[in-house]
Amino acid sequence: MNSQPSTLWTHLSSETNHTGTWRSALPLYQNQPSPCHGACPVGGSIATWIKQVKDGDHYEAWLTLVDNNPFPAIAGRICHHPCETACNRAEHDETVGICSLERFVGDLALREGWSFPSPDVELSQSVAVIGGGPAGLSAAYQLRRQGLQVTLFEAREALGGLMRYGIPSYRLSPDILDGEVARITAMGIDLRLNAEVMDEKALTALHKDFDAVFLATGASLPKELPGLDYSQSFVLDSAAFLADEPEAQSSQTGEHILVIGGGSAALDVARTARRLGRKVTVLTLESEGHLPAQQVELDEASEEGIEFITGAMMQSAVGKDGSVTVHATKVDFQIGNAPGGFTAAPVAGSEFTIEVNTIIPAIGQDADLARWNGILNTSGPVINISGAHGKTSQPGIFAGGDVASMSRFVTQAIGMGKEAALGIVATLVDDADVVAPSQEPEVLLDRINTAYHVNHGRNTQGLAEVASRLETFDEVQQPLAPAQAQSEAERCFSCGTCTLCDNCFYYCPDVAIIKLEDGYEIKTDYCKGCGLCVAECPTGSIHMQEDIAS
Amino acid sequence: MNAPIRNENLQLLNGNHAVAWGVRLASPDVAPLYPITPQTPILEKLIDFKSADLLGTEILTPESEHSAMAAAVAASATGARVFSATSSQGLLLMHELLHYAAGSRLPIVLFNVNRTPAAPWGFWPDQIDSLSQRDTGWVQLYSETPQESLDTVIQAFRIAEASELPVMVNHDAFYVSHAVEPVSVPDQGAVELYLPKVDRSMWLDTDIGRAIGAPIGQDGWNRTRREMDAAMQTIVGLTKDAGKAWGEMSGRPYAPLELYRCDDAEVVFVTMGSMAGTAREAVDRLRESGVAAGLVKVRLFRPMPMADLHAALADIPCALVLDRNYSPGVGGVLHQELMAGFYGAENAPRIFGFLTGVGGTNVPVEMLEKLAVDYRQAKQNNNPIWVE
Numbered sequence: 001m002n003s004q005p006s007t008l009w010t011h012l013s014s015e016t017n018h019t020g021t022w023r024s025a026l027p028l029y030q031n032q033p034s035p036c037h038g039a040c041p042v043g044g045s046i047a048t049w050i051k052q053v054k055d056g057d058h059y060e061a062w063l064t065l066v067d068n069n070p071f072p073a074i075a076g077r078i079c080h081h082p083c084e085t086a087c088n089r090a091e092h093d094e095t096v097g098i099c100s101l102e103r104f105v106g107d108l109a110l111r112e113g114w115s116f117p118s119p120d121v122e123l124s125q126s127v128a129v130i131g132g133g134p135a136g137l138s139a140a141y142q143l144r145r146q147g148l149q150v151t152l153f154e155a156r157e158a159l160g161g162l163m164r165y166g167i168p169s170y171r172l173s174p175d176i177l178d179g180e181v182a183r184i185t186a187m188g189i190d191l192r193l194n195a196e197v198m199d200e201k202a203l204t205a206l207h208k209d210f211d212a213v214f215l216a217t218g219a220s221l222p223k224e225l226p227g228l229d230y231s232q233s234f235v236l237d238s239a240a241f242l243a244d245e246p247e248a249q250s251s252q253t254g255e256h257i258l259v260i261g262g263g264s265a266a267l268d269v270a271r272t273a274r275r276l277g278r279k280v281t282v283l284t285l286e287s288e289g290h291l292p293a294q295q296v297e298l299d300e301a302s303e304e305g306i307e308f309i310t311g312a313m314m315q316s317a318v319g320k321d322g323s324v325t326v327h328a329t330k331v332d333f334q335i336g337n338a339p340g341g342f343t344a345a346p347v348a349g350s351e352f353t354i355e356v357n358t359i360i361p362a363i364g365q366d367a368d369l370a371r372w373n374g375i376l377n378t379s380g381p382v383i384n385i386s387g388a389h390g391k392t393s394q395p396g397i398f399a400g401g402d403v404a405s406m407s408r409f410v411t412q413a414i415g416m417g418k419e420a421a422l423g424i425v426a427t428l429v430d431d432a433d434v435v436a437p438s439q440e441p442e443v444l445l446d447r448i449n450t451a452y453h454v455n456h457g458r459n460t461q462g463l464a465e466v467a468s469r470l471e472t473f474d475e476v477q478q479p480l481a482p483a484q485a486q487s488e489a490e491r492c493f494s495c496g497t498c499t500l501c502d503n504c505f506y507y508c509p510d511v512a513i514i515k516l517e518d519g520y521e522i523k524t525d526y527c528k529g530c531g532l533c534v535a536e537c538p539t540g541s542i543h544m545q546e547d548i549a550s
Numbered sequence: 551m552n553a554p555i556r557n558e559n560l561q562l563l564n565g566n567h568a569v570a571w572g573v574r575l576a577s578p579d580v581a582p583l584y585p586i587t588p589q590t591p592i593l594e595k596l597i598d599f600k601s602a603d604l605l606g607t608e609i610l611t612p613e614s615e616h617s618a619m620a621a622a623v624a625a626s627a628t629g630a631r632v633f634s635a636t637s638s639q640g641l642l643l644m645h646e647l648l649h650y651a652a653g654s655r656l657p658i659v660l661f662n663v664n665r666t667p668a669a670p671w672g673f674w675p676d677q678i679d680s681l682s683q684r685d686t687g688w689v690q691l692y693s694e695t696p697q698e699s700l701d702t703v704i705q706a707f708r709i710a711e712a713s714e715l716p717v718m719v720n721h722d723a724f725y726v727s728h729a730v731e732p733v734s735v736p737d738q739g740a741v742e743l744y745l746p747k748v749d750r751s752m753w754l755d756t757d758i759g760r761a762i763g764a765p766i767g768q769d770g771w772n773r774t775r776r777e778m779d780a781a782m783q784t785i786v787g788l789t790k791d792a793g794k795a796w797g798e799m800s801g802r803p804y805a806p807l808e809l810y811r812c813d814d815a816e817v818v819f820v821t822m823g824s825m826a827g828t829a830r831e832a833v834d835r836l837r838e839s840g841v842a843a844g845l846v847k848v849r850l851f852r853p854m855p856m857a858d859l860h861a862a863l864a865d866i867p868c869a870l871v872l873d874r875n876y877s878p879g880v881g882g883v884l885h886q887e888l889m890a891g892f893y894g895a896e897n898a899p900r901i902f903g904f905l906t907g908v909g910g911t912n913v914p915v916e917m918l919e920k921l922a923v924d925y926r927q928a929k930q931n932n933n934p935i936w937v938e
Binding site: 007010012013014016 | 653654655714751752759760761762763764765766770773774777
């Protein structure tokens, strides 16, 4: 052993070398939006609430969810989930089951009886919300959260709109709907049921009495199929059929039902009819693979014994003695260039007939705009709105949901209700704190170090047995068990949302990362710009940028 | 070699497993290891010991030899006893950290299995991998047999910890690493007495708050090399002490040089590693045929025990250096070391340098006999000679 400490053993520090001056690029630590967030119709902070689920903070996760959407239990059941389509994990193994996780949290909130907090302040500004469906309820909720006074006008006897009268209970149990709606009305909303705002005159009066109006009357008029006589008793309106009780549904329909249409509503009709014990055939103009309904709905419908005739068009229907002969032809279905556009030319010589007892066309609904003639521009298929916040041509009147959009998704309507509410708050309340959405680019897969994410297939929800499904209107999709939900939450890459894993801190060769309570800071005096922190980040929350300043 | 075997705990071990036994007995705190042919059996055997709870060492398996040596540096700087092992490409990948370890005065023991470096790709015994690391500040020892490898790896810890310099022990690929012989395994308690834990003169400790190797000025850097030089000056003595004490404990003494039948020799072979076994056989046969031959086996290559070499070759007229390595543009490395060491010396022997067995080619006893006969009275020739 050396008796004298070596020259080597010093009180000096590498801090004397300001290695940051060598740098040409600097890592930027910044949370950025995930693709799921960008795709989400309500702008949900998905990576954030899934991390809270992962951490076991379920109540916090629910609070994050309801920032943007008061219906997580509903959306977790019926959302068309573009978030999952956008999920970066798809290229790794399978997308994260965001919807099933949302349902898990939403159901837990209902079981636990979690309620929305009262607004911090009560404001005097008043808003009339016309329509108690997903858009109207979402707007009413967001307005109440900000302390505005809300009066909600609903034409029917109960709230929910399409969620109550259009979606069968095997997809969305009425208990869930009632629970999530009751939580909103408990916030103190002046509720007017059976109160239809009939016409332009009534709207004008509300426009005068309230500081703002949000119009969300949906799309209530069925599109009509050429060549079908709607006055015949064997033709039923799909919306009316879905809104009816099972007894009425049974009494109006014959043994074999032909449903015309390939969207979610058509499948809701078809699957409801199967539960009444009927033989069901679905005729769609779209060819196989192009039906607008979700794949899971198509799969479940096939399992339930529904027959599909795709790429075909009804030409006429002749009824006689309780049976109907449907004349149809195959078509050459081609997707067009414009979104939603297509051509469907009949194929000569492919004509065929089917014998049925009842026809239920479900080819879409139009908004009833004529009644607003004189106060709003009603020339288009929907009310024309400008910007993200649902402003109509009439100052003080905002619109959202199916009356102002052709997209026809429940969560799209919820998102529009939220955005309109934020627009109303920004208009009516001085110093309103309305946060603009992030303009940062989304974090794509190339930013994720997938070595940190072990391959693990998706935890799927169970389905009720087919035989038992057809005997009741009970929900088909079964919730994730807690352990499954935990495992699913752990699959999330957390794209662009830092999970405080400390990889950057430990891997930095220059000890240039400082840990803060809720993130990290980069010591620019020492960071050489090597990019190890970026390479080792499992969430893409740090990225390199050119640094010519140094 | 051919030391008397006093300890009766004999096991049939190959060279690499003998090394692993030596490591087990030396009981390092940490061993960062990355596998490479032909070193892998060392790692495998250590993991066998570890999984059977026979070894307390923390074994790390990082993603490369560079990282293995980086981990060894960090662990050793805290005061831990640290072992690692590698070969050829792995040693070359460690190169940067070899300087770092020596510059930080860390008593790491590294076992290297001598193997041809690429290209072309090969797995053959050749010592150029470690000889090309001679300027990194590591003490270098070369072993001839599995028994010597076991014994030397333990002595290496003693030398390293006494000098605060890292020590590299080498043996030849396959000829030693995979050759099996009866090996006497010493008693654990005896090794613990031989190799007690030694306090360092410096180590990293947050309570002390001093750094090892922080940026330093020119004068300070210069001083660290003078200190290293002073430490290197102690190595020959420490190697002798370690070898002598080992002999007292095990009955197998060692020295920096091993001299075989050198008394009154007219010609001696000078070599390192497994070549010494062949040379020893050649010496016996030459003696039988009336040629007074001898062998000088160099165990300690860096620092070169030059005073001992001068003494050993004082009255010997001819030295034949056998190099199983080739430094392009120069020749055999051991040859060059001897030429430099004897330059200007009075009564220096004529020194010939032979490139024998480069790349692991076979070197038969007869080849060496012929060299002795052909060159014992030849005129001095400084150029390296390729031997077929």
